[in-house]
Every structure is written in C-alpha cells, then in structure tokens.
Amino acid sequence: MGIKDIARALGVSTGTVDRALHAKPGINPMTRTRVLRMAESLGYRPNLAARHLKSRKVLRITVNLPREIALFWDSLREGIREAATPFAPALEVEFASYPRLGEGDVAAFERALASGTNGFIVAPGDPVALRPHIRTAAQRGVPVVCVVTDAPDTQRLTSVSADPYTVGAVAGEFLTRCLPGGGEVGFFTGWLATQDHADKLRGFEQSLAHDGHKLRVAGVVEAHDDEREGHRRALALLEAHPDLKGIYVSTVNSLPVLRAAEELGRLSTLTIVTTDLFPDLVGWIRRGAVAATVYQRPISQGRLALQALYQFLVDGTCPPPKLHVVPILVMRSNLELFLERLPADAEAPAGEPGVVRT
Amino acid sequence: MGIKDIARALGVSTGTVDRALHAKPGINPMTRTRVLRMAESLGYRPNLAARHLKSRKVLRITVNLPREIALFWDSLREGIREAATPFAPALEVEFASYPRLGEGDVAAFERALASGTNGFIVAPGDPVALRPHIRTAAQRGVPVVCVVTDAPDTQRLTSVSADPYTVGAVAGEFLTRCLPGGGEVGFFTGWLATQDHADKLRGFEQSLAHDGHKLRVAGVVEAHDDEREGHRRALALLEAHPDLKGIYVSTVNSLPVLRAAEELGRLSTLTIVTTDLFPDLVGWIRRGAVAATVYQRPISQGRLALQALYQFLVDGTCPPPKLHVVPILVMRSNLELFLERLPADAEAPAGEPGVVRT
DNA sequence: TTGAAAGCGGTACCAC
DNA sequence: GTGGTACCGCTTTCAA
Numbered sequence: 001m002g003i004k005d006i007a008r009a010l011g012v013s014t015g016t017v018d019r020a021l022h023a024k025p026g027i028n029p030m031t032r033t034r035v036l037r038m039a040e041s042l043g044y045r046p047n048l049a050a051r052h053l054k055s056r057k058v059l060r061i062t063v064n065l066p067r068e069i070a071l072f073w074d075s076l077r078e079g080i081r082e083a084a085t086p087f088a089p090a091l092e093v094e095f096a097s098y099p100r101l102g103e104g105d106v107a108a109f110e111r112a113l114a115s116g117t118n119g120f121i122v123a124p125g126d127p128v129a130l131r132p133h134i135r136t137a138a139q140r141g142v143p144v145v146c147v148v149t150d151a152p153d154t155q156r157l158t159s160v161s162a163d164p165y166t167v168g169a170v171a172g173e174f175l176t177r178c179l180p181g182g183g184e185v186g187f188f189t190g191w192l193a194t195q196d197h198a199d200k201l202r203g204f205e206q207s208l209a210h211d212g213h214k215l216r217v218a219g220v221v222e223a224h225d226d227e228r229e230g231h232r233r234a235l236a237l238l239e240a241h242p243d244l245k246g247i248y249v250s251t252v253n254s255l256p257v258l259r260a261a262e263e264l265g266r267l268s269t270l271t272i273v274t275t276d277l278f279p280d281l282v283g284w285i286r287r288g289a290v291a292a293t294v295y296q297r298p299i300s301q302g303r304l305a306l307q308a309l310y311q312f313l314v315d316g317t318c319p320p321p322k323l324h325v326v327p328i329l330v331m332r333s334n335l336e337l338f339l340e341r342l343p344a345d346a347e348a349p350a351g352e353p354g355v356v357r358t
Numbered sequence: 359m360g361i362k363d364i365a366r367a368l369g370v371s372t373g374t375v376d377r378a379l380h381a382k383p384g385i386n387p388m389t390r391t392r393v394l395r396m397a398e399s400l401g402y403r404p405n406l407a408a409r410h411l412k413s414r415k416v417l418r419i420t421v422n423l424p425r426e427i428a429l430f431w432d433s434l435r436e437g438i439r440e441a442a443t444p445f446a447p448a449l450e451v452e453f454a455s456y457p458r459l460g461e462g463d464v465a466a467f468e469r470a471l472a473s474g475t476n477g478f479i480v481a482p483g484d485p486v487a488l489r490p491h492i493r494t495a496a497q498r499g500v501p502v503v504c505v506v507t508d509a510p511d512t513q514r515l516t517s518v519s520a521d522p523y524t525v526g527a528v529a530g531e532f533l534t535r536c537l538p539g540g541g542e543v544g545f546f547t548g549w550l551a552t553q554d555h556a557d558k559l560r561g562f563e564q565s566l567a568h569d570g571h572k573l574r575v576a577g578v579v580e581a582h583d584d585e586r587e588g589h590r591r592a593l594a595l596l597e598a599h600p601d602l603k604g605i606y607v608s609t610v611n612s613l614p615v616l617r618a619a620e621e622l623g624r625l626s627t628l629t630i631v632t633t634d635l636f637p638d639l640v641g642w643i644r645r646g647a648v649a650a651t652v653y654q655r656p657i658s659q660g661r662l663a664l665q666a667l668y669q670f671l672v673d674g675t676c677p678p679p680k681l682h683v684v685p686i687l688v689m690r691s692n693l694e695l696f697l698e699r700l701p702a703d704a705e706a707p708a709g710e711p712g713v714v715r716t
Numbered sequence: 717t718t719g720a721a722a723g724c725g726g727t728a729c730c731a732c
Numbered sequence: 733g734t735g736g737t738a739c740c741g742c743t744t745t746c747a748a
Contacts, residue, residue: 002725013735018727028733049407049448050725053740057727086444090407169691177536177629177649177689207691210646271535288568291535326695328686331535333527333565337684360741371719376743386717408741411724415743 001045006038021046048314052090059091059313061306062112063121064105065147067097069252069278072298073123074343076147079302080121087310101125109133113142119309120144121302127151143312145305148296149196150322157312158319160305161196162296162327168200170327171248171273171294172207175215178271178291182214183245186237188221188230190251200250218244223253231256238264246271254293258284277330277338285335292329299341300325359403364396379404406672410448417449417671419664420470421479422463423505425455427610427636430656431481433700434505437660438479445668459483467491471500477667478502479660485509501670503663506654507554508680515670518663519554520654521682526558528685529606529631529652530565533573536629536649540572541603544595546579546588548609558608576602581611589614596622604629612651616642635688635696643693650687657699658683 003021007014012031019027020035021044051057063080065073077095084093096112098104102125109122110133120137124130124146131154134144138155146159175185187204189197201220208215218241223230234257238244247270249257254274261267267289274281274293284290308319330338361379365372370389377385378393379402421438423431435453442451454470456462460483467480468491478495482488482504489512492502496513504517533543545562547555559578566573576599581588592615596602605628607615612632619625625647632639632651642648666677688696 003727004725014726015728015736016734019734022727026733031733047411047725049411050740051727053405053407053411053742054725054727056740163695166692166695170689173689173691174535177532178538180536180538203691210690324695326692326699328692331528331531332568333531333561334524334684334686337521337524337682341684361743362741372742373720373744374718377718380743384717389717405741408724409743411726412741412743414724 001043002047003044005042006035006044009042010034010038048090058089059087059118059310060116061091061093061119061121061309061313062117063093063095064108064112065095065097065121065123066099066101066103066105066125068100069276071278071342072252072276073097076123076298076302078343079299080306081302082299083303083306084310091310093306102129106130106133109137113137113140118142119313121147121305121309123148124151125149127154130154143309145309147301147305148298152195158308158321158323160301160308160323160325162294162301163324164196164199165203165206166324167275167294167296167327168203168205168248168250169207170203170329171200171250172204173210174292174329175246175248175271175273176207176211179215179245181245182216184216184218184241184243185246185248186219186221186234186241186244187217188223188234188247188249188251188253188257190223190225190253192220192222197250204248204250215246223251223256225251225253227253227256231260234260235264238266244270246273248273250275252276252278254290255280258289262289277342282335282339285330285332288332292331294327295330295338296327297325359401360405361402363400364393364402367400368392368396406448416447417445417476417668418474419449419451419477419479419667419671420475421451421453422466422470423453423455423479423481424457424459424461424463424483426458427634429636429700430610430634431455433656434481434660436700437657438664439660440657441661441664442668449668451664460487464488464491467495471495471498476500477671479505479663479667481506482509483507485512488512501667503667505659505663506656510553516666516677516679516681518659518666518681518683520652520659520685522554522557523561523564524682525633525652525654525685526561526563526606526608527565528561528687529558529608530562531568532650532687533604533606533629533631534565534569537573537603539603540574542574542576542599542601543604543606544577544579544592544599544602545575546581546592546605546607546609546611546615548581548583548611550578550580555608562606562608573604581609581614583609583611585611585614589618592618593622596624602628604631606631608633610634610636612648613638616647620647635700640693640697643688643690646690650689652685653688653696654685655683 003014003017007017017035020032080093084091096108098108105125106129119142130151134154134156137144143157146156148161150159192198219237221233221237223233230253252275261270271291274290277293277295304323311317361372361375365375375393378390442449454466456466463483464487477500488509492512492514495502501515504514506519508517550556577595579591579595581591588611610633619628629649632648635651635653662681669675
C-alpha cells in the first residue's frame with residue numbers, strides 16, 4: 001500500500017508514480033491512468049508523516065474574523081487553534097482580525113488570497129460583498145468555510161452554524177416552560193429579511209404553537225443590530241404591552257433591551273432569553289435578570305470548521321453542505337463552567353488579537 | 359532544534375543523543391546529562407512524523423466500557439474514535455466491552471494490561487475493586503483515565519466527567535424556572551453515600567435556595583439503580599404528596615419513575631427532569647412528558663479523555679486532576695439535533711437497560 | 717560507552 | 733516521459 005508497491009507492481013519508478021498521483025505535468029496520460037488504477041486497487045493511502053517529513057510543505061489556513069465581540073470570536077479562534085494542534089507542524093493557521101463584522105473582511109480576504117493561502121475560515125458579515133471573492137478563491141482551488149453565518153449561493157465548501165430554526169425553537173420552548181400561565185412575549189431580531197433571522201422566528205413560533213399558543217407573540221421587533229434603535233423600540237414595546245411576560249432577543253443586541261426593561265422596572269416580571277455570551281451579559285445572568293441565553297457554541301463551531309477544511313485539503317473529502325452545532329442554554333447554574341472553558345480573560349476586554357501562527 | 363543539532367553542538371553522534379533522550383541503557387550518565395542540558399537549551403522538539411516513520415511503533419490505548427446503555431457508551435466510544443483519527447496510524451485504540459457497569463471490567467483491565475497496552479480509558483463501575491489494578495498499571499507507567507465516574511484516591515491520571523454539583527444545579531434551576539409558583543418537588547438518586555450523587559443533591563438544593571426556597575424538596579429517594587425499587591418508591595412519593603409539582607431523577611433510572619407518574623395520571627401536572635439520553639427516553643421527551651433531560655455529553659467526554667491520555671503518552675504532559683464537561687439540557691426542540699449526531703441506531707429499542715450509575 | 721550508517725515512505729531533482 | 737537517487741529527522745543495529 002505504499003508508493004513503492006505501486007511502482008513495483010507496474011514496473012515503473014516511484015518518481016512516475018508520484019507524478020501520476022499528484023497530477024504533475026510531464027507524464028503520459030496512459031501511464032497516469034495505469035498508476036491511478038493500481039493505486040486504487042491496492043488501496044493506496046499516502047503516509048502523511050513521510051510526506052511532510054520530506055516536503056516540509058505546510059498547509060496554510062487563513063482565519064478572518066472580527067475582533068468584536070471579543071469573547072465570542074476569541075472562543076471561535078480557540079476552537080480552531082485546538083483542533084489544529086494535532087496537525088502541527090504540517091498545518092499552519094494564520095489569524096487576521098478586523099474591527100467588526102463586515103468591516104474590512106473583504107480586504108483581508110483579498111490580501112490572504114494573494115499571499116497564497118490554502119484555505120479560509122470566514123464569517124461573512126456581508127455575504128453579497130464577499131461572494132465574488134469566494135468565487136475567485138474557488139476557481140483557484142482555495143476552499144472557503146463559513147462559520148456562524150452562511151454565504152448562500154456561493155461556492156463555499158461548507159458552512160458551520162447553529163441551526164437557526166433550532167435556536168429559535170429552543171428559546172421558544174424554554175420561555176413556554178417558564179411561563180406556564182401563558183401570556184404575551186416579545187421577539188427581537190435584526191432584519192427579518194435575513195434568512196437566519198427569519199428561521200429563528202419560525203422556530204420560535206413553532207415552539208409556542210406546540211404548547212397550544214397559550215403564549216403569544218405580542219410583537220416582532222427588527223432592531224437592525226443598532227443599540228439605540230433596540231433601546232427605543234424595546235421601550236415602546238414594553239409600554240404598549242404592560243402585561244408582557246417574556247422577551248427573546250434573538251441577536252447579540254440584547255443589552256439595550258435589558259436596559260430598557262430595567263429602566264421601566266419590568267425586570268422582575270419578565271422572563272428574558274438572550275443570545276450568546278459576552279462579558280456585559282454575564283452580570284445579568286448571574287443576578288437572574290436573564291433567565292437563559294442561547295449559546296451558539298463558538299468553540300465547537302471552530303473545531304468543526306477546521307476539521308472539515310483540513311479533511312478537504314488533505315483528502316479531498318467534501319463535507320455536507322451545512323454543518324450544525326446544537327444550540328444550548330446557558331443559565332446561572334452552568335455559566336461559571338462555560339466561562340472557565342473560554343479564552344482566559346473572559347470578563348476583561350481583550351486586546352489586539354493580531355496575527356498569530358499555530 | 360533537531361537531534362542532529364544537539365549532536366553537532368556537543369560533538370557526539372545522533373545515536374548517543376537518542377540514547378540520552380530516551381533514557382536507554384548503555385550510556386555514560388555524564389554525557390547523558392550534557393545531552394539533556396543541551397536539548398533543553400536548544401529547545402529541542404522531537405519531530406513526531408520522523409519518529410513514527412522510522413520506528414513504526416504504535417501507541418496502543420485500551421478503552422474498557424460497558425455495553426449497556428448502548429446509546430450512551432457508544433457515544434462515548436465515538437468521541438474517543440473521532441479524537442483519535444488525527445493521530446492515526448501512530449495511535450491505535452482498542453475497544454473492549456463488557457455487559458454492564460462493574461461486570462467484568464476488572465478482568466478486561468487485567469487482560470489488556472498483560473497484553474502490554476500503553477494506556478487506559480475506563481469507567482470504574484466499582485472503584486474499590488479496580489483500585490489495586492490501577493495501582494499496578496501506574497507502577498508500570500501505564501496511565502489510566504476515568505470517564506463518567508471517577509475512581510478517587512487512586513493513581514489514575516485524571517478523570518473526565520460532568521461536574522455533578524453543576525448537573526444538579528442545572529436541573530434545579532430549570533425546575534425553579536418551570537415552576538414559578540413554587541411548591542414541592544421530588545429528588546431521585548441512587549445512593550446518597552456515593553459522592554457524585556450527594557453532590558448532585560447539593561447542587562440541586564443550592565439552586566432551589568437561590569430562588570428563595572419557593573420550591574421545596576418534598577422527598578429524597580434512593581432507588582439504588584433498581585427499576586422495581588424506583589417504581590415502588592415513586593408511587594409512594596406521589597401518593598404521599600398529591601400536590602407534587604416536579605421531579606428530578608438524577609440517575610439514568612428514570613423510566614420506572616415516569617411509568618409510576620403515568621399510572622397515577624400525574625404526568626400532566628408534573629414537570630419532570632431526567633438524566634442522560636437513551637432510546638426509551640426519547641418518546642417521553644418528544645411528547646413533552648419529560649421537560650428536559652440533563653445530558654452528560656458522552657461524546658465530549660470521550661474526546662477530552664483521549665486527548666488528555668494521548669498528550670500524556672507523547673509529551674508527558676499531566677492534565678489537571680479532574681476534567682469537566684458542562685452538562686446541558688436536552689428538550690424537545692433540540693432533541694433531534696442531538697440524535698442526529700449520535701451513533702446510528704439511536705432510537706432502536708435497547709435490550710435490558712441494566713444497571714448504570716451516574 | 718560510543719559512532720557510523722541503514723532505512724522508514726514520500727518528494728524533488730537531475731540525467732537520460 | 734521516465735528512472736534513479738538523495739534526503740527529510742529519527743530510531744536502531746552493528747561494529748569499534
């Protein structure tokens with residue numbers, strides 16, 4: 001099952017076999033197919049140790065993610081780093097960061113592509129803007145894996161995310177359980193035009209329906225990921241619905257909503273479910289103002305993304321078109337354990353992540 | 359930073375350096391320390407690829423786990439398998455199964471130790487019985503990692519488990535949230551004398567206390583992992599407390615309790631939280647009879663155990679004395695996603711559920 | 717006790 | 733187009 005066995009079986013040299021296996025130029029197509037067929041039938045598996053030992057060739061993967069929100073993206077980076085260590089030093093991961101989702105990701109992508117990276121892990125802030133670049137990469141044989149958010153209708157290799165429908169459904173089921181008496185709840189999102197956001201709403205409503213609609217959605221608020229808008233519209237919703245029992249903020253933009261509820265003295269009568277985990281949210285969970293937050297497991301997403309990408313680069317194995325992590329509920333009682341597992345300064349502001357190799 | 363650099367720097371041969379680094383016999387203690395010091399100062403990192411390429415030596419890890427309950431232990435095995443693939447073919451994992459927790463594990467352990475395995479992953483059903491064997495293994499330099507349940511006061515390398523206090527606390531917090539009106543709840547366990555079980559109770563009570571004791575523990579039931587006893591005592595508890603609002607079964611022995619509640623027509627007035635995920639439980643969750651089950655994440659436990667063991671075998675890196683996974687709540691809405699990620703026959707009826715400790 | 721040298725399974729280069 | 737071969741870093745054997 002080695003390259004030599006193939007060579008011997010065919011009466012050719014190992015050099016020829018190597019050329020055939022790697023589609024290198026300067027080989028008779030005829031002998032090439034003979035070699036490939038024989039490799040197949042002998043069940044040839046390349047010995048990665050030997051390959052890397054000689055060639056010293058290093059696969060380089062570029063990870064382009066925002067700096068904000070640090071805790072979340074650092075966790076994602078950590079998951080990638082951890083998953084990559086077993087493959088070191090044959091695999092090198094290069095982290096490049098830009099300020100915010102959608103701010104500078106295209107430039108970073110172009111830079112890395114030009115520098116000859118072998119693959120990407122990115123979070124497309126603006127999928128449309130990134131699409132042509134993903135296409136270019138794909139044409140050059142450079143695979144792109146999307147994390148957290150997908151870039152649909154592109155040639156990305158796969159995407160890793162928390163299934164948005166399930167995310168919404170988990171939040172809905174939890175609220176339903178917390179509010180057995182029924183009543184009205186509010187749903188906050190970013191843009192309903194965004195597929196992911198709409199899916200969360202569908203999942204959420206499905207869960208309420210399961211319970212026989214004792215819980216009703218009093219209002220669906222699009223806050224466009226804007227703090228001021230979130231705050232303003234939260235105040236409006238709360239005032240319009242003095243009997244509101246619960247709120248689910250399905251984006252990371254939960255702080256303005258929490259503050260609005262606090263200002264109106266409504267925290268104690270509201271069951272609030274938020275999204276993800278970040279330093280400013282920790283306190284709200286600890287003191288019970290946030291009943292639970294739906295966590296999209298950045299560490300696991302990072303691990304899955306790296307493994308899918310690496311497998312493809314080494315084996316050519318194509319992953320399924322979408323990979324999902326199961327969203328989970330973080331509450332006061334398991335919060336501390338989550339924080340422990342997160343990158344060091346979970347509650348302190350993180351500095352410049354910069355470019356780091358692994 | 360290679361073996362040659364050390365040799366050159368000291369004017370000795372690579373063979374000598376190798377003998378020194380691996381504490382092989384037949385080397386002058388004097389030169390040995392010189393080599394080691396130089397290796398240190400040059401920051402020598404062995405090239406694992408080259409090592410494995412030449413020596414063809416394969417690390418062999420033995421995984422001894424019960425067959426029952428299949429879904430749980432198969433998931434654990436799956437986590438180990440997945441985590442091991444990146445290290446293939448330098449690492450070989452050998453799975454040995456015995457019928458039930460504590461039934462035949464000692465024999466399997468002895469057999470594997472005699473066969474010259476390099477490390478163990480085991481779930482000690484009866485830690486006391488296993489203790490001397492772990493000691494023997496440790497003396498021979500064969501590390502043992504415990505999963506799911508610990509073997510305290512032994513020389514095991516580390517243990518991986520869901521932190522029992524947090525497991526109990528999560529269940530308690532969830533029940534508290536589900537029963538905002540307060541009332542009485544029942545707590546089922548195996549043996550309170552078992553450290554893990556007592557810890558779960560502590561965590562559970564702590565969560566109720568957080569809520570100002572509106573929820574009270576009406577009864578703590580030790581069912582000794584016995585189905586008939588669980589059923590009998592559940593009936594008794596339910597009849598003694600006609601107004602019981604919730605139940606937490608902190609072991610895997612939840613079916614008899616569920617059946618008892620059903621027989622008494624109490625399912626609709628009870629909020630029930632169980633432990634782990636197994637085929638017979640799936641239906642109860644789907645139809646909402648079980649509000650949630652606290653899942654101890656066998657896949658993650660397997661991954662952590664393997665990584666800790668491998669690191670130790672390769673690097674000598676000692677893991678922390680205990681490794682914890684965060685317990686998570688599985689509800690109807692995320693159930694399907696969990697089942698997807700599990701080994702094949704997730705819902706096929708298992709044979710005898712058997713006796714399992716948690 | 718130590719040194720020299722032969723590979724492990726590939727890759728890459730040079731000569732034909 | 734193809735064959736031959738040196739060599740990647742380490743382990744192991746054999747000779748000194």
